Amino acid sequence: MSGKSSLAGRSLVDGAAFGPLLHADVGLSFWGGVDPCSGEVIDRHHPLSGQCLAGRVLAIPSGRGSCTGSSVLMELISNGHAPAALVLAQADEILTLGVLVAQTLFGRSLPVLCIGEEAFAALGDKGFARVDGTHLHLFDTQPRDAWTPRPGDVQHDNHSVRLTAHDRALLAGEFGKAAQVAMQIVLRMAQLQGAEELIDITQAHIDGCIYTGPSSLRFARQLVEWGAKVRVPTTLNSISVDQRRWRELGIDPALGEPASALGDAYMAMGAQLSFTCAPYLLDSAPKAGEQIVWAESNAVVYANSVLGARTLKYPDYLDICIALTGRAPLTGCHLDARRKARLHVELPPLANLDDAFYPLLGYHIGALAGSRIPLISGLEQYHPDLDDLKAFGAAFATTSSAPLFHIAGVTPEALDPAQVLDGPLPVTRITLPDLLLSWQELNSARDPGVDVVSLGNPHFSLSEFAHLARLCQGRHCHPHVVLAITCGRAVLEQARAAGHIAVIEAFGATLVCDTCWCMLGEPVIPPAARNLMTNSGKYAHYAPGLVGRKVHFASLAECVDAACSATASGRLPQWLQTAALLENPAHV
Template sequence: MSEVSLNGRCLVAGSAQGALLYADVGLSFWGGVEPFTGEVIDRHHPLSGQLISGRVLAIPSGRGSCTGSSVLLELMLNGHAPAALVFERVEDILTLGVLVAEQMFGHSIPVLSLGEAGFAALRGVAFVRVEADRVTGFNSPPPALERRPENRPAINAVSKISLSETDQGLLDGAYGKAAQVAMGIILRMAELQGATELLDITQAHIDGCIYTGPASLRFARQLVEWGAKVRVPTTLNSISVDKRRWRELGIDTALGEPASQLGDAYMDMGARVSFTCAPYLLDSAPELGEQIVWAESNAVVYANSVIGARTLKYPDYLDICIALTGRAPKIGCHLTQQRLATLRIDVPELDGLDDSFYPLLGYHVGLLCGAAIPVICGLEHKGPTLDDLKSFGAAFATTSAAPMFHMAGVTPEATTAELALGGHAPDKTLRIGAADLLHSWRELNSAQTSDVDVITLGNPHFSLSECATLAHLCGVQRKHNAVAIVVTCGRATLDRAQQAGYVATLERFGVQFVTDTCWCMLGEPVIPPTARTLMTNSGKYAHYAPGLVGRRVHFASLVECVESACTGLASGRLPEWLRGAAHAEDSAHV
């Protein structure tokens, strides 16, 4: 007998059933799910260690990386995907992965959203059957599901979106097969998002160039074979290897060759050789109000929040589809009204802030937000730098599903909190205490010993100003022989740092530079096989590293990272701005 029967919104049609795997916390498939086994590897997530393969996965939404769509495509083509996906709300990144698998490779799974009450009703259910827009829960395995042929929409199916003459030509194949398929995928996503028309965009940044496995290369090569060429200036995110030096770095050819070939495929489509996860550091960075299409979660958040450009949190593969057509759904953060904050977060007055404050705060705020856009209040007179905002945004993008934040008195659309809220009262106001930040500090500091084997800097990619700061801190010192210190950055930044003399200073200290790729893609041997504990000043990497590379992490300021590079040990000191919370906690335990 069924225990629960629910109606939802069908995002991708189909029928399936299986044991239910339920969590009330969003999950990033990139860095959170192993693409070749289906294991949940996000060690901070309640499903850590579980296998999603063949089960009905119910999560409120995705979160974190835009590359989740690519990981899901890998899982679907290698047989380790969930039987179905059930969300609380419409979810773009993972749904797009299913649409690409269906449209280009003939593989699909059902996807639907249930709303808050319906999703909550699945808690405690053991088995689930999904049929189109209906979910039925059971307390024991249900009878076998009768398989019926699914009706897949044709590429040029009648769309509810208002199309220009050029749009229709793209959809009809007048501009080639690649552009035709791309427009078909764009329109299906636009309809799911509730868009009624498309808009022109001025530039794109492609995250799908990250190698997640054979499917990612297969996708890009298929587009090249179909004659794909971008219609707007297009930059490329970090790829999975240092394209010029992967052999020198000792990277296995099983990764190095296809990862490099994937970069080549996107350049064959006309993308610029940029290979950076921080495109806002390039000379092509957009301006306030510019309509763009960027993928890569930290870049999206920075573009929307710090620059005031306009983009959605575009999933991998939708990014290149839009670059091939120059057209994007007119929805979400492309529209002024949908950029407004609905959540106010008040930050405590803390003294002695250092650069570890902003990534930690971003990590904590992201956990509180879900998909809501926040306005953070209380930092109006703290003067965060662009590097501070970069690190805040990257950590925020790791733990939230929101495409942007506002910071009152700091970011361009939030000269006041009232302006960021559009003159309306927030749906909710939250106050963060120092004790809350102390809890998140301990969450990011997973290391169990004081040893430090590798200092990992540059997630997101280091800026020129960060290179200058690091060179000043290193000075005439030399690192400890047993500690590796590696900085990842873009090629353009490395060239400027060399011209400024920073690279020579840092290489004398013992810093190794790696370009084109980033820490979320790096593993052994750049991380020595004997290394057990890492140290980073990146909230994003402190979160992902335990699952991605199986190492414990010390999270600390850049000053502490340099000190540990010299001693081989983490001091374990709390930053000044957290010590009061720790003292209060100790006193309460006496």
């Protein structure tokens, strides 16, 4: 066994497994980044793109992006395409929760080991890895010893969490089997997070209603059979189909029926029929300081950053467990001290900004921040509106695992930037050439043709509908282009009452409710379509992997122009043209 080395870490989920080592120094979102049926990495921006995770020891710094990563990992464990083990630099709640739910409900698991940043950086290029409890053993070649894998024991962390009499009653099953199992999962996560106590929460937003495969429906139906009922007002995220129109839209019943049934299962638990990835647009949006439990990455970031409410980036399934108990671990962004900035980003001088600037900036800063909460300086005089902050936050949540951002002089906790600093932070300065590189990364299409224009990721707001109606007035969509907008039912009715929808439909657009572009595919996207165009930094990142098409990314006005001409202009926004001239005078 020449070339063997060993590292010790913290076991997040017990067990022992062996396999070829698959290593990357970039976090991976399992949802949108990994095919839940095959285990292939489909994030075309990730260094592991095209690799298959099944049976391999996956070493990544952490997860990132979507809260639905827990559901995808649970699905992979259930169908036999999961990694043999996970090795992380940082403890990751989303991925760990997916394993814990599979272990609790389905009796299947895989070991998860956190080894810390320093040890992770020293992993090197070993060919094989063995996780055994708290230890990671690395090998140049496959060892020939008689070692065999073992299933993990259900761990009972020694960390003590103070419980109320009501908490103990939930654990004892006095409120039914569903609440008992939910409380067991909440307590296990609280122990892993180091929380000393639980808190009452006022509302929940459930992301686990997205259909990732049979296990996601099996999980929800099991809770219903156990008599699950939510204990706080609860909204539902976008589901995987337009529940009222999926047949009309040509969706295969193999997806439409279970995806619709999954939404019904969560409503049977008492959740509201909201079906939106933008719950902050509903009348029930939380107030500043309110302790809530939201999943869906863009909604979490918006709630914390723009509304000043308090939530973690809750994994799918932990969200419903907390909704069933009304109790959440007191940790992370629920605490004042954990809402401070850990990265200070300063922007260059800017001029002539359009609405493409904010999602691009969010995408860029998210990748820069990783898991750190950033404070961004340099936007004070530009007064970004709520739609700008929505677009920034969604793209930021795609490339970052942080649940919160601060913008000096703009977001509520950073109106006085000193309030979000524990002390001086070194300043990271972004340049326009830096932003140009991110622009080029999001613009993956290499020819100017546009077949589909994708709007509404996250769901359109009333003000976005008003803006779109002004751009569409008196114009018509090209007959060979599909322009489709996803939105929530409540906002659609508001936009219809305001007269915006009549103008947009006269233009030739398609309106899709209940679901979002991250779940849409063929035939809403025609099979022959080659290139998409979007104003969403989030969807520009995910679409190449999710639907196998290249993307043009630009402002809303450029998207409407392309819908009319079936061609992307390729023009850079004015605020980027200076950077392009510096890099290549012929580029503009």
